[in-house]
Amino acid sequence: MTAFAELTSPQIAELRDGPRKPVLLLPVGAVEPHGPHAPLATDLLISAGMCQRAADRLAGDDDLRVLVLPALDYGVTDMGASFPGVISISPETLCALIKDVCASLKRQGLDRIVVVNNHYEPAHVTALRTATKDAGVAYLDLLRRANVARLTDEFRSGSCHAGQYETSLVLADRPELVDTAVQRELPPVLVDMPAAMSAGHKDFVEMGMDAAYCGTPAGATAAEGKSTFDTLTDLLVELIREVGRA
Template sequence: MTSFAELTSPQVADLLAGPRTPVLLLPVGAVEPHGPHAPLGTDELISAGMCARAAERLATDPGLRVLVLPALNYGVTHMSAGFSGAVSIGADTLRCLVLDVCRSLKDSGLHRIVVVNNHFEPAHVTALRSAVAEAEVAHLDLLRRANVARLTAEFRSGSCHAGQYETSLVLADRPELVDRDVMRELPAVHVDMPALMSASGGRADFAGLGMDRAYCGSPASASAAEGESTFDTLTDLLVELIREVGRG
């Protein structure tokens, strides 16, 4: 069992008293368009997939008990305004929500928490960084240079919203959610999102960036094999951080 929400209250008490150090993983994502081919919940799906794999990999670790918390599915998605299916919350709402969840867990004695996010809109990332700093919990920040360097060429290019990188991950985890007929027909769209968002002061939206179908990168090149390989790397990154957190 890797899901925190599936435990009973006495089992949580046993967890606190047990010989293995509990580490809780909080997956974070968003509900926003990912092209005409991939699901709105792509970001949360990736975060949850990483967490499940890390918990499974560490299931028999004698010193750690890793559990996955219920995911936070909503995020700051102002950039997708105007597209059907976009559901955005305010940056301060996200910050307060993450902060309150982490503080509540810490108040109950569960101090080791890792926030895992795969939605990279600047206002969303800033809110998360603020929350984890205030809550004093760990954060696997995939935009840090050392982490970016270990991911795929498309991710490093910054042209990766619903492209080859993200679509491959969904194909590896929930292939039935990808419209492959549409995916195969999509032309590559190169948009250096980080550079353009920086130049606009963070005020850009998908349409303004040239993403008139809410994707960039090369979704037609996606494959489940690449997704599994990328999940392996993402899980490596997460397990490394979990071990660090477990050591205190």
């Protein structure tokens, strides 16, 4: 069993005091539009999928016991505000939530925590970087140059919101949530999101993402998603082992 909240209180005590060091993973995402084809929960599905795969891969580890905490579904997602379905919280709320959750666990002696995020709105990322630093826990920052270099061409291009990169990951994990009939007909929308944000554009429409996606969703495949999940899981397992050595 790898779900933290499915254990009993005595089992958590046994885990904490046992010979294998517990490492807890906190998946974070957002509820925001991902084109006309992919689910609002795309970012969280990717984070949760990574965490589950990492926990499964390390299930037989002699030194570590990896558990997945209940996910934090909500994030800072103002850029999608003009589309139905978006649910955004403030950076202050997100930062406080992360810090409170981590502080609660650390008071119990469960201090090896890794926050895993796949929503990249700048205010959201800044809040997570601040919260994890203040809380003294690890953050898998997929926007760091060394991590970006290991991901797909589309991800590196910055034109990857609900495009081939993210849609492939959902197809690999929850294919029933992708409207593939729509996905296959979507034309490429090439928007360098980091450059657009640097130029002062504050929402998807201003960036030219009238359908709340960019990249090439029509090129997405489950096979690419599985391959990308392997890479993402490699990155997470490497950080888990680093946290376990601390």
